[in-house]
Amino acid sequence: MYIVPEKDIAALMTQEAAFDAVEGVFAAMASRDAYNFPVIREDIGHAGALYGFKSGFDRKGLALGLKSGGYWPGNVDKGLTNHQSTVFLFDADTGQCRAVVGGNLLTALRTAAASAVSIKHLARDDAKVLGMIGAGHQSVFQMQAAVRQRRFEKVIGWNRSPEKLDRLADCADALGLPFEAVDLQTLATQADVIISIASSHAAILESEMVTPGTHIACMGTDTKGKQEVEAALLARATVFTDEIAQSVGIGEAQHAIAADLIAKEDIVEIGAVINGNHPGRSRADQITLFDGTGVGLQDLAVASSVVDLAVEKGVAIEVAF
Numbered sequence: 299m300y301i302v303p304e305k306d307i308a309a310l311m312t313q314e315a316a317f318d319a320v321e322g323v324f325a326a327m328a329s330r331d332a333y334n335f336p337v338i339r340e341d342i343g344h345a346g347a348l349y350g351f352k353s354g355f356d357r358k359g360l361a362l363g364l365k366s367g368g369y370w371p372g373n374v375d376k377g378l379t380n381h382q383s384t385v386f387l388f389d390a391d392t393g394q395c396r397a398v399v400g401g402n403l404l405t406a407l408r409t410a411a412a413s414a415v416s417i418k419h420l421a422r423d424d425a426k427v428l429g430m431i432g433a434g435h436q437s438v439f440q441m442q443a444a445v446r447q448r449r450f451e452k453v454i455g456w457n458r459s460p461e462k463l464d465r466l467a468d469c470a471d472a473l474g475l476p477f478e479a480v481d482l483q484t485l486a487t488q489a490d491v492i493i494s495i496a497s498s499h500a501a502i503l504e505s506e507m508v509t510p511g512t513h514i515a516c517m518g519t520d521t522k523g524k525q526e527v528e529a530a531l532l533a534r535a536t537v538f539t540d541e542i543a544q545s546v547g548i549g550e551a552q553h554a555i556a557a558d559l560i561a562k563e564d565i566v567e568i569g570a571v572i573n574g575n576h577p578g579r580s581r582a583d584q585i586t587l588f589d590g591t592g593v594g595l596q597d598l599a600v601a602s603s604v605v606d607l608a609v610e611k612g613v614a615i616e617v618a619f
């Protein structure tokens with residue numbers, strides 16, 4: 299079996315490879331060639347940690363395995379990142395362990411790739427202004443992946459703690475784009491594409507703020523109780539997601555469903571758009587909303603891709619196991 303350590307991922311994995319892996323697995327999910335297994339997430343009662351597994355099988359790409367890890371709030375004091383994860387891949391024909399892969403950077407790349415896939419398939423072609431809500435760890439990956447999909451001329455951003463917006467400004471600068479810190483109403487008025495990546499438990503963006511034609515990728519809501527946009531916005535928008543079960547249970551749609559503003563049947567798998575079975579955006583003034591909840595198959599797809607790259611470049615550590 300192979301080991302690809304966390305420290306080697308940055309030099310191996312590219313934005314393009316992550317995008318292709320995630321777009322491919324979303325398509326496979328919609329054609330029922332790939333499916334996610336039920337997610338396990340436990341408060342283990344030690345070190346304040348939340349620990350769990352996300353797993354699945356892609357019959358087409360033959361990715362079988364799981365991502366295991368979670369959140370250790372005390373890690374920062376130890377010089378470690380609070381989110382820790384490792385991907386285990388298994389040979390789909392024999393069940394033998396094929397690879398163990400560092401999952402921290404891959405998580406950021408696969409999450410950013412998901413919103414980028416939604417922008418490719420759902421945003422207006424003439425989108426010029428990218429609006430970012432949230433300036434945490436994930437936000438820069440989101441911006442870097444998004445700008446590859448449209449000819450953005452400007453990035454605008456809002457964060458609950460404005461002093462953290464320097465992170466977005468520096469990222470935009472490195473991408474050669476001007477950045478402006480704005481209030482939420484300005485962000486919603488000016489942005490053609492909005493990415494929200496905040497860990498909020500109450501709506502940040504109100505429905506009436508959002509202008510027709512906007513594409514919104516809601517990426518921060520991945521747990522019951524979290525929320526980034528007002529539920530009424532989902533009733534105004536055409537809602538797309540990575541996986542409908544997760545969208546309804548732990549994604550942004552949980553609130554609109556609970557309030558009877560939309561039905562499960564109103565939500566479209568992004569894979570159906572990728573496969574050409576749904577038109578995606580059909581009008582310039584339509585609001586499209588991608589509820590990116592984060593599925594295990596995304597982790598397996600990018601981990602498989604990085605193992606292939608590591609083997610190809612001769613840097614995968616091979617061990618008899």
Ligand code: NAD
Pocket residue numbers: 405409431432433434435436437457458459495496497498499500502517518519520524590591592593
């Ligand atoms: P982080 O802790 O580095 O940053 C959190 C961000 O949320 C900051 O910008 C902070 O200002 C903002 N925030 C926190 N509480 C808020 C509130 N009440 N109102 C408004 N803003 C608030 O986190 P991160 O690693 O950047 O992750 C951001 C979110 O994305 C988290 O909720 C995380 O669980 C989620 N996430 C989703 C996926 C996915 O696949 N969908 C993957 C990874 C992370």
